[in-house]
Amino acid sequence: MAHIALTEGLPGIRGPMVFSPETTKPLCDLVQVLLTGPHTLTEAEREMIATYVSSQNDCFYCESCHGSTAAQHLGGSDTDYDLIHRIKQNYEATPISSKLKALLGIAGKVQKSGKFVTAEDVARARQEGATDKEIHDTVLIAAAFCMFNRYVDGLATWQPRDAEIYREIGMQTAKLGYVGRDYKKPLQAIAGKEKKVGV
């Protein structure tokens, strides 16, 4: 049960976002600018960084949503979902670029503490072609997800385990982004299940 009274049936971050619209706007603006739009890192790559950090923080909702969004940006096939799963387990052994591996190394350090990022971590990223902006944005994405994960878990939000819910969230987010969304709108995967059990 959530630590505060949140709208029932809204999973993860959606409950808190509906609870407090004035904080929701800057949060959505931040994630929109970090994870969407033109960038030398693709949307899939940036969502992978968010997913990886969320998995390191053991935040089921965030790693599932952003993992699904990353997979959808890649095409949405089972192979794409499997790649995301493998990145979370051991990104060094996956076929992602060396640059992305170096940036995930930095993100993993930020997850523990900003002070853990070393000059060697940054040098490795530069050797693989990462720019100042890509390094900056990797640190900021990792830091931001240390915020989002704590926000979602710190309020003990409802985090369903049904993969279909996250597939739907990933499809919506990959298509629509994070701003101008109606987070009160029930997800079909949840509403459909409720109809089946006669809720």
Add this chain to the structure above:
Amino acid sequence: MGHIQVPEGAPGILGPMAVSRETTKALRELADVLLCGQNTLTPAEREMIATYVSSKNECCFCQLSHGAAAAERFGGNYDLVDQVKKNYAIAEISGKLKSLLAIAGKVHQGSKHVTPDDVACARQQGATDKEIYDTVLIAAAFCMFNRCVDGLDTWQPSNPDDYREMGKIMAREGYLRPDWEKKGEAA
């Protein structure tokens, strides 16, 4: 030396903010609504939560700049900020703020550490759902800001006196001043 190139002399978060304007706008709006917006928790109390979490994360720039903002909002009481950082349980602050700092401390550790008992304790002290929500989000946000400042190895002056002027400006004007793009301007 910082991990990326930023304007010389820009301390802490101001360096990265100067080179990444798109993300800066969203970060400033978030800080302003969290710490200065309409709320039953005073801006002083909210700056204190931010300062406490930043001290737990050992982020020099954030704890000293927000510590100065908190002190200025508490009428220039720098001793109070030091008391809270050392041991808030015996500081001269309300029981409600102590219970919210306990929640903030748990969020700092990792938010699965926040328990129903922590929340019940805050409610017993008169905290509302919104105040609990805002405490969790402020603590979470400062786990982000602290990581940005340290993760990019920014320049962080260590003398608390260097932050007094910054704290006065933050307390007086918040985080959305139109001239924030000026190099070296206070956070």
